[in-house]
Amino acid sequence: MTAVVRGRAPHPGPWQTARVTGIRRETPTAKSFTLTLSEPRAFWPGQHMIVRLTAPDGYRAQRSYSIASAPSGAAELDLTVELLPDGEVSRFLHDAVEVGDVLDVRGPIGGHFAWDLRPALGVAGGSGIVPLMSMLRHARALGEPDLFRLVVSVRGPEDLYYAAEVRGPETSIAFTRAVPDGYARPPGRLTADDLAAALDPDRELYVCGSTAFCDAATRLAEAAGVPTGRIRVERFGVTG
Template sequence: MALPTPWQTATVTDIRAETRTAKTFRLELADPRRHLAGQHYVVRLTAPDGYRAQRSYSVASAPDDRAIELTVELLPGGEVSGFLHEVVEVGDELEVRGPIGGFFAWDDESPILGVAGGSGVVPLMSMLRHSRAQGHPDLVQLVVSVRTPADLYYAGEITGPETTIVHTRQAPAGSHRPAGRLSAGDLEPILDADREIYVCGSPGFCDGATALLLDLGVDTHRIRVERFGPTR
């Protein structure tokens, strides 16, 4: 049995806003470890009285980046997300453990299709960034479903022929696709028999996206699913 990865100190070197409610935290690790695209880290907070809270966050940065980037959505009453958003500043230190996870990790060689809902794009962004950094952007096709243009994480990078954005509530001016839920018509043109499919998002989104893929004839063994629940 593999031993759990130890806790270590990470220094916050950059904080940037992705949306009105999401921030990306860049962390320099005291003991850098190469992660696989799709893995996550646990962030642990300890109060002066010894009380501890911890949450898991997917890594958004590519594996060859010596630092890690975690994108955190601020949740109402969020215990950990609130502290990260409202208290943590550049130069602060956090306690982290990772990288963790194997089922949703990508081997960086097989062609894949990523299907993300909202914040579910975070681990898939690591895959897209890695494929681009390796000079093989065609390995990763990415479909991201968001409510409005303002809700899209990494908006400056989710561009180009390997990416598709589906707006469910409000589409940008001039969009060829009207606002509406992810449909079979969004997925069918980019389905490829050689690609494994990584689906990530809320439980409802994952169930809906998986049902669409199965209706399109995708074998269940080609689909990997990671459901995001509220992590306050």
């Protein structure tokens, strides 16, 4: 079943438990975790969940992770987590969590970056693809893939999240350092031409990635004539 977003973005409920029912490696430093919530929560693409860990001595740590799956109305959702060098939560999730484990979660969180099904273009830098992948998956599940177009900037093929799924007529990928054999676009940073092919006057722009990437992508979009009021930005921090 595909859930269609309408009205206002859902607000978070109380903390609940979620059982890990699947783990998939996306890149050498990223994994997707399928969680089955004890109580289903409606969400919009672009929202995130908080994961909380509690040590035996009572110490707690929590981090926010974007939802990667499309809304479905079911109790399942996917979180994709990048392993950060000094990330205590991401390290635990990558090294210790197994299928069958139970986590404390709360959400969905966030309204500004939530996608409301208006035609949009997502511009992702590296791991910034995660919330935009939720949007892409939702558009495809609705049978309207052109509702959401996606431009991804990533260092090389091994760094591309969802590599087997992301490619399609509504997406383009800008590899900045290394390209697959036979790839037409040479390696290099995102350019105005990369955005121009996917932009049209009616599209909202969703930009997600590091602060430097978001600033650069926003400048390209503004130079292409996109009004500032139609650009939504979500910057990823360095905590993990």
